[in-house]
Amino acid sequence: WVNNILLTTVLFPFPLLCIFGWVNSVAIAHGSTTALPFGTILTMLALFAFVAFPLTVVGGILGRNLGKDFNAPTRTKKLARQVPEAPWFNSLLFQFCLSGFLPFSAIYIELHYVFASVWGHKVYTLFGILFLAFCMVIVVTAFITIATVYFQLAKEDHRWWWRSFINGASAGGFIFMYSLYYFYGQSDMDGLLQSSFYFGYMAIASLAVAALLGSVGFFATLTFVRYIYSRVKTD
Numbered sequence: 044w045v046n047n048i049l050l051t052t053v054l055f056p057f058p059l060l061c062i063f064g065w066v067n068s069v070a071i072a073h074g075s076t077t078a079l080p081f082g083t084i085l086t087m088l089a090l091f092a093f094v095a096f097p098l099t100v101v102g103g104i105l106g107r108n109l110g111k112d113f114n115a116p117t118r119t120k121k122l123a124r125q126v127p128e129a130p131w132f133n134s135l136l137f138q139f140c141l142s143g144f145l146p147f148s149a150i151y152i153e154l155h156y157v158f159a160s161v162w163g164h165k166v167y168t169l170f171g172i173l174f175l176a177f178c179m180v181i182v183v184t185a186f187i188t189i190a191t192v193y194f195q196l197a198k199e200d201h202r203w204w205w206r207s208f209i210n211g212a213s214a215g216g217f218i219f220m221y222s223l224y225y226f227y228g229q230s231d232m233d234g235l236l237q238s239s240f241y242f243g244y245m246a247i248a249s250l251a252v253a254a255l256l257g258s259v260g261f262f263a264t265l266t267f268v269r270y271i272y273s274r275v276k277t278d
Contacts, residue, residue, distance in 0.1 A: 048103035052096050055254060059247055066243040073236045116273035126200050133198055135206065138191045143213030146183045146256065147221070150176045154218070158225050162232070162241065181259055184211050188260035189267045196268070203264065211260020215253025219245060 070078035131137060147154075153169075153176040160167035167173075188211045192203045222245040226232060232241055 044103065044107050048100055051103070052099045055250065056091060056095070058250060062243045062247055066239050069236055069239040075236060077240075116269050117275055124199065124201065126202065127198065129195075129198055129200060133195055133200065135209070138195075138206070138210050139213045139216075142184075142187050142191055142210035142260075143215075143217040145187050146180045146214040147217035149179050149183050151221075154221065155225075158222070158229070162225070162230060180214065180256070184214060184256045184259050185263035188264050192264045192268070203268065204261070207264035208257040208261045211263075212253035212257030214256050215249040215251075218252055219249035222249070 067078055067084070153173060156165070156167055156169070157173070159165045188207050191210050192207050195203055195206060222242070226238075226241055230241075232238065
């Protein structure tokens with residue numbers, strides 16, 4: 044649990060810090076007004092070191108001491124069963140592509156207008172439709188992750204924990220691949236400064252979406268697995 048706390052504190056902030064450091068360095072080298080001064084960077088690092096990190100550690104300790112043990116809905120064994128060889132449609136690559144493509148296809152059209160508003164000169168006004176698209180991608184991600192894990196469990200593969208998170212997070216990878224298409228096919232941006240800002244911020248956004256949808260996929264799958272195994276009758 045100590046390693047989990049440390050991983051939680053650096054899993055998102057560390058890539059964010061690396062990308063921001065590169066983008067800000069490029070902006071300083073080009074004399075851009077978007078570059079943050081050194082004092083502001085120190086303030087942000089101090090907030091992470093003295094606020095975010097200690098609160099995460101305290102929250103992890105409280106969760107460790109006050110939380111309950113995981114109650115499996117059925118009787119389990121200490122020795123894991125041997126996992127048979129999986130067919131091609133149960134492979135990680137196939138499920139990653141399938142689980143990411145379906146949620147991405149649900150928001151593809153809306154994503155185009157969001158990109159045009161953020162990186163172009165158009166004004167986005169359809170926030171109600173954007174909220175509906177957000178709800179749609181949450182629902183689609185939950186259902187497709189549950190479906191892939193069901194096929195995995197049907198083939199006697201019990202290692203679904205990280206698989207459910209990866210399948211849910213795969214939509215973030217599709218969003219980043221779409222950003223490549225938008226940059227080279229739809230925008231007029233070029234040069235090191237614009238490329239660094241575009242790909243840096245899109246990498247951060249894709250990572251945030253991956254973490255969000257991965258969590259949705261995991262908790263939806265956890266609820267599904269607990270439900271189906273609680274209905275299993277064992278002697």
